[in-house]
Amino acid sequence: MRTGTTLTTKLLTMGMVFLLVTLSSISVTLWVTWKLEGGAAAVNEAGRLRMRTMRMALAVENGARDKLLANAEMIEGSLELLRTGDPDHPLFVPWSDETRARFADVRSQWTTVRQEWLAREAPPVPVLVARADEMAEVMNLFVDAIEVQIARWTAALHVLQLFMMGLTILVAFGVVVMTGLVVINPVARLQEAFLQIRQGLLGTRLPVETDDEFGQLNEGFNRMAQALQTSHDDLALKVREKTASIEDKNQRLSALYEVSALAAQAPNLKELTQGFVQQVRRVAGADAAVVRWSNEGNEHYVILAADGLPRSMTEEEQCLRAGSCFCGQAQSLPDARVIPISIATPMVLPHCHEAGYQTLVALPVMVHQRVLGELNLFFRAELELSPDMRELLEAMVRHLASSMEGLRAAALEREGAVAEERGMLARELHDSIAQSLAFLKIQTQLLRDAVKKGNDIARDRSMAELDVGVRECYADVRELLVHFRTRASEEDIEEALRTTLSKFGHQTGIAAHLSMEGHGLPLDADVQIQVLHMVQEALSNVRKHARATVVNVRVQRHPEWRFEVQDNGIGFDAGLAMAADSLHVGLRILRERAEGINARVEVQSAPGAGTTVCIALPHNEPGASGGATPSESPAPQLPSWSSL
Structure with missing residues (x-):
């Protein structure tokens, strides 16, 4: 059960109780000490009274009556001081029945002695001295009564001091116990709870039994632990979600990498498309995949590669006319279409339904807003294409389109290189062998004319020129062979x-x-x-x-x-x-x-x-x-x- 007392109140209460007890003890001790000091002063004053009485006796014995009156007044003053006390000195008679009776005897004896000493006809000196001795004896009894009372106060002071010592020990023990219960134990529990939190035990909680500061600390610790546990659980959930997202992205990147590697390694369109349909079918989890090529007007779609498609369907749909089926739809938007297939769906070619497919995903293969073909994925179950899978398939199709265009560009480059090489070869032949052959043709005509005319000199010269020309032509041919190799x-x-x-x-x-x-x-x-x-x-x-x-x-x-x-x-x-x-x-x-x-x-x-x-x-x-x-x-x- 919670208590409504705060820690501050508890500590202040303990401190006030200890302070009150201490002040009370000190006050009683001071009061008793003050009384003892007053009693000691009263004993001294009673001793002076006895001394003055003895002086009066000596004065009577010596006949010095002039001093009797002064001593008598002093004795009267001392008696009055003992009766009333003096807080300034201090001087107090520790009154009791005994001390009051002895003080009364002293006053009575003094009255008798004073009358006899101050009378006109005083008794003989031995009588007066005897009276003085009696008075001194009465005063001694009064002093003994005071000392007895002082001894009692002293004993009471010793008992009080012993009590204060025990009380101090008891209060100190109580303070230690209360401090342990109120402060040390809650702090130790709080430290233990923090240690458990550091060790990963986020379910640690502290009991909130009070409404004091430690209760508030425990409640704050519980809220902090709850927040940490919630944050940890949320973080773990987010980490799992992020890990799953990263794994999904890694799979997508791996699929895109495989497509890119295939595009870089495929030597021709057939191997490119065949490898692509195998990869895209595996990534999409499709039952069959087909890549179709479209002519320039997108009127016909021809199967370039297929994976998992029945042979009969491959043969029947080898060349599709646009619009005759869900496959091969001429469009300029690069979005994926998810098409449900059912018996009630109007189709010119019902091959998909006959093969048992229930869903068709069609993605156009486009480059620069121009449709090159289409990718068709067939599923034997109903399918809802997720945004991530849709994005992945569209990215893979874009890679395929780029690769197909790259093969087209490579073909153009090879064709251009062949044309350039042929042109260079033509120039080389024209500038070397062709000219030599033209020269040989001329020399052959001259040789024919010389033989016809019977001009032996011209004939020999032409034959010599023909020989030189043939040699030069042969050298040109060898040089060209070396040149092109x-x-x-x-x-x-x-x-x-x-x-x-x-x-x-x-x-x-x-x-x-x-x-x-x-x-x-x-x-x-x-x-x-x-x-x-x-x-x-x-x-x-x-x-x-x-x-x-x-x-x-x-x-x-x-x-x-x-x-x-x-x-x-x-x-x-x-x-x-x-x-x-x-x-x-x-x-x-x-x-x-x-x-x-x-x-x-x-x-x-x-x-x-x-x-x-x-x-x-x-x-x-x-x-x-x-x-x-x-x-x-x-x-x-x-x-x-x-x-x-």
Whole structure:
């Protein structure tokens, strides 16, 4: 049961009781001491009274009657002082029946003695002295009565002191006990409860038995423990919810990662879509999954890949006309549709219902607001698509659309590369073998004319020209074979250059030397192959025209990539050779290749002074391939999906 007394009231009450007892004891002690001091003064005063009586006796005996009156007045004053007392000294007679009787005897005896001593006819001196001795005896009895009373007060004081000592011990023990009950025990319980809270026992509670400060502390502790327990439970719940959310997000990220990895590794559309339907079926928990491709007008939908779909249904719905079924609906919104399937649902093709499916989830595969196809998920039970699963499926479909578009772009890039390679091959054939064959054609006609006319000199000259032309044509063919078989290193161009110079020296017998200077970033593969082709073109010009014995190729990596091909041949007029209408085919090919990678070509030559061809790549992008920017290049026509 709760009590209404506060801790402050309890402590103040104990303190006031202890204070009152202490003050009372001290007051009684002081009062008794005061009485004892007054009694001691009364004994002294009674001793003085006896001494004055003896002086009067001596004065009577000596005949000094003039002193009798003064001593008598002093004795009267002492008696009055003993009767009334003096609080200032202090002086008190500890009155009792005995002391009052003895004091009365003293006054009576003094009255008798005073009358006899102060009478005109005084008795003889021996009588007066005898009277003085009697009075002294009476005074001694009065002093003895006072001393007896003082002894009683002293004994009472000792008893009181012993009582005070016991009372002090008792009060101190009571204070200790009360302090333990009122303060120490509640504090110890509070400390124990806090220790249990620290150990994780959040269900710890303290009994609230009082309304004092400790009761309020216990109640506050209980509220704090309840708040901690509630917060802990809420935090644990939130942690479990957060953990579940993180696990769900991890699964979603894992699914997206698998789709991304599949998109990066799939070499063609068939493998991409087949792997995708397997993954999306597993993630969605579907009974079957199908990816359909749509033509440009979204009129027909063709199955690209299916997983879990019955073979009969795959064959019957291999190509769907848009609108003939829930699958293959032409739309431009990238939202997932959840479609219930029942016997009452009007359908042109009832294959889904016949296969036992009850729910269809359809998601369009779109890129840049253009429908590429559709993903269909089939479930044999009713389904409510959660927002998270809807978002995950839409994200996976977006990855699929990006991957399909990437395959389309790769196909375009391959087609463009093939076209570019064919154009380059055509240029090479036109600028080398075609011209040689045209020359051979002319020489053949001249040979036919010479044989027809019987001109042996012209015939021999034409045959000699034909022989030289065939040799040159054969050399051009070998050079082209070497030229198109050359591949750049993935890391550095040095090895490819050494291979090229080795083949060049072996074919021509011209000493070829390579020197590399500085350090720099490696070139991109497409830039490397173009640089190699330009170096090979420069070496081809040396073979055809320079009549050189030594060729030096110097490569500078820093601060920009710079390639120099220098020979000690006969040289030529560089100004005329670099003109736009020049017939020097090799230099024109060099310029065209350099423009393709934003490089600079410089030719230094003079008749009889050899030739130096310098190829310098852009300083700010040493490893970048040049060419027209994307905004300058026309958009290629997209190929059909059959090319993928």
